Amino acid sequence: MVANSLAESNTIGEIEVIFISLDSVKSEYDNYRKTMPWLSVPFENLHKLQIKDTLSKKFSVRGIPALIVLDGTNGKVVSKNGRGEYGKYFKGEYTTGSTSGCILS
Numbered sequence: 001m002v003a004n005s006l007a008e009s010n011t012i013g014e015i016e017v018i019f020i021s022l023d024s025v026k027s028e029y030d031n032y033r034k035t036m037p038w039l040s041v042p043f044e045n046l047h048k049l050q051i052k053d054t055l056s057k058k059f060s061v062r063g064i065p066a067l068i069v070l071d072g073t074n075g076k077v078v079s080k081n082g083r084g085e086y087g088k089y090f091k092g093e094y095t096t097g098s099t100s101g102c103i104l105s
Contacts, residue, residue, distance in 0.1 A: 016072075022052055022064050 019040035023029040029043045046052040055061070059068050059080065067082030079085050 020051065020055055021046060022056060022061070 017036075017038040019033060019036050019038060021029045021032065021040070021043065023032065023043070026043050029046075033040055033043075041051055059066070059077070061068075065083065066080075067086060068080055069078040069082040069085070070076065071078050
């Protein structure tokens with residue numbers, strides 16, 4: 001759904017989506033990752049660099065999938081309910097007050 005909405009929007013180039021998996025098994029990561037058209041953190045780095053644990057804790061991720069919306073100008077959380085709100089970002093109904101838009105992570 002998110003991929004289709006992004007592809008149909010006029011926001012390509014304004015919004016960046018980055019997949020950060022919480023999978024513990026590489027085959028599960030690979031199966032999920034191949035369905036996504038956006039950037040992702042490589043599976044090996046999620047664990048080796050503790051990215052998975054650090055970001056889960058920082059953004060209080062309790063369940064998956066989760067979609068956290070960050071302000072692209074300062075990295076602050078805009079919404080922890082990106083799954084329920086992503087449509088408005090792709091329709092241009094969100095503004096940070098600057099030209100750099102927002103990042104969905």
